[in-house]
Amino acid sequence: MPGPRRDRPAVLLLLGALLAADLYFHLWPRARRELAPSAPSCPCRLRSAPSAAPPPPPPPPPARAASSSSSSSASSSPLRRLFAHPLYRAAAPPGPAEPLLGAREALRYYRRKAARWNRRHKLYRQELNLTASAALLPLRPEASWLQFHLGISRDGLYPRSSPAVSRLLRDMHDFATISADYSQDEKALLGACDCSQIVKPSGVHLKLVLRFQDFGKAMFKPMRQKREEETPEDFFYFVDFQRHNAEIAAFHLDRILDFRRVPPTVGRLINITKEILEVTRNEVLQSVFFVSPASNVCFFAKCPYMCKTEYAVCGNPHLLEGSLSAFLPSLNLAPRLSIPNPWIRSYSFDGKEEWEVNPLYCDTVREIYPYSSGNRLLNIVDMAIFDFLIGNMDRHHYEMFTKFGDDGFLLHLDNARGFGRHSHDEISILAPLSQCCVNLLYEHAVA
Numbered sequence: 001m002p003g004p005r006r007d008r009p010a011v012l013l014l015l016g017a018l019l020a021a022d023l024y025f026h027l028w029p030r031a032r033r034e035l036a037p038s039a040p041s042c043p044c045r046l047r048s049a050p051s052a053a054p055p056p057p058p059p060p061p062p063a064r065a066a067s068s069s070s071s072s073s074a075s076s077s078p079l080r081r082l083f084a085h086p087l088y089r090a091a092a093p094p095g096p097a098e099p100l101l102g103a104r105e106a107l108r109y110y111r112r113k114a115a116r117w118n119r120r121h122k123l124y125r126q127e128l129n130l131t132a133s134a135a136l137l138p139l140r141p142e143a144s145w146l147q148f149h150l151g152i153s154r155d156g157l158y159p160r161s162s163p164a165v166s167r168l169l170r171d172m173h174d175f176a177t178i179s180a181d182y183s184q185d186e187k188a189l190l191g192a193c194d195c196s197q198i199v200k201p202s203g204v205h206l207k208l209v210l211r212f213q214d215f216g217k218a219m220f221k222p223m224r225q226k227r228e229e230e231t232p233e234d235f236f237y238f239v240d241f242q243r244h245n246a247e248i249a250a251f252h253l254d255r256i257l258d259f260r261r262v263p264p265t266v267g268r269l270i271n272i273t274k275e276i277l278e279v280t281r282n283e284v285l286q287s288v289f290f291v292s293p294a295s296n297v298c299f300f301a302k303c304p305y306m307c308k309t310e311y312a313v314c315g316n317p318h319l320l321e322g323s324l325s326a327f328l329p330s331l332n333l334a335p336r337l338s339i340p341n342p343w344i345r346s347y348s349f350d351g352k353e354e355w356e357v358n359p360l361y362c363d364t365v366r367e368i369y370p371y372s373s374g375n376r377l378l379n380i381v382d383m384a385i386f387d388f389l390i391g392n393m394d395r396h397h398y399e400m401f402t403k404f405g406d407d408g409f410l411l412h413l414d415n416a417r418g419f420g421r422h423s424h425d426e427i428s429i430l431a432p433l434s435q436c437c438v439n440l441l442y443e444h445a446v447a
Contacts, residue, residue, distance in 0.1 A: 097153035157328075180211075243416055272320050388426070390418030390419055
């Protein structure tokens with residue numbers, strides 16, 4: 001009879017260790033979860049029915065089918081959960097916020113504009129001998145863009161919980177366009193561009209004004225770079241491309257930070273043939289459309305140093321992705337000031353501004369009106385923090401509504417040069433904070 005094998009105890013010990021590990025790390029945690037009583041959702045439920053588990057939370061509403069242009073809108077579930085946080089539910093200051101516009105005056109003004117647009121459109125159709133009558137464009141007081149304008153107040157461009165903004169984002173994404181044109185700054189530049197300028201003026205980045213079927217307007221910036229493409233390290237900030245998705249992301253970040261100083265912006269796929277070329281009455285804009293060798297419809301800016309096909313943007317073959325930013329109220333209704341940024345950068349290859357070489361530059365700024373008192377300097381610091389987070393080095397001016405005076409909020413406009421290099425933090429953007437923070441903190445503590 002053969003004797004016992006010497007390796008059997010080792011095998012038994014190994015099997016026992018495996019069984020113990022399985023019991024401890026797998027079976028025992030599962031048993032604890034199964035046997036543990038369900039925690040009640042409120043004390044009253046604990047007293048009345050300690051053995052009853054709380055009802056499951058209601059299922060989330062089905063998400064809308066959205067393209068890349070609408071997936072980041074405020075209707076997405078993560079943003080809803082974020083804005084439900086108590087930080088965004090803070091009590092508003094007592095009393096209604098001072099509105100930017102009077103409702104009666106605004107409605108009267110926009111009704112006149114709609115009537116004038118309808119007359120011009122009728123004359124345009126008569127010039128083209130179009131016999132079919134076109135329906136008049138109505139102005140609806142409940143239109144989302146008009147409600148957005150009426151919701152602007154001293155506190156920001158829109159309240160924290162604004163159904164008008166959600167509707168406006170949806171309308172800009174879905175509504176048909178009825179006209180397309182150059183922006184006013186591009187019209188001013190036509191035929192007057194100086195190719196010797198290092199910094200090209202606004203207007204060479206193919207911004208178009210689109211009007212929708214509800215008479216609302218939005219600024220369209222087309223996609224110029226692929227999403228994964230970064231700004232090359234050798235590029236100066238003033239020759240960088242403008243990115244449409246930077247405008248979209250800047251709006252959402254501004255909203256998350258509770259600044260509410262960026263106009264509502266959404267992405268959209270535009271059929272540049274049907275929604276731009278066929279609805280524009282601008283002959284110059286019509287003349288810059290062409291078909292590429294790949295059979296894609298393209299167009300370019302009508303400025304001497306940009307009127308080349310290599311600067312064009314093209315659809316695929318007709319669809320082009322871009323951002324749509326809601327227009328602010330007309331300057332006739334709500335005048336705005338455009339003010340040079342005290343921390344403006346040098347728009348040259350080798351020059352430097354004073355703030356870049358003088359660490360005490362803030363002391364000089366604080367002696368100048370309106371930075372010598374009030375909240376203007378604090379608003380500049382807020383804007384610098386926002387620009388640092390989006391990587392925007394191109395904040396040469398800022399705008400504000402004249403109605404709210406020197407302490408009104410600053411508008412965070414034109415953010416398309418942000419988010420150029422996700423792996424790089426440009427600390428110099430924070431110069432207003434780093435150069436002024438000691439004095440500001442001291443004054444705040446004294447106050």
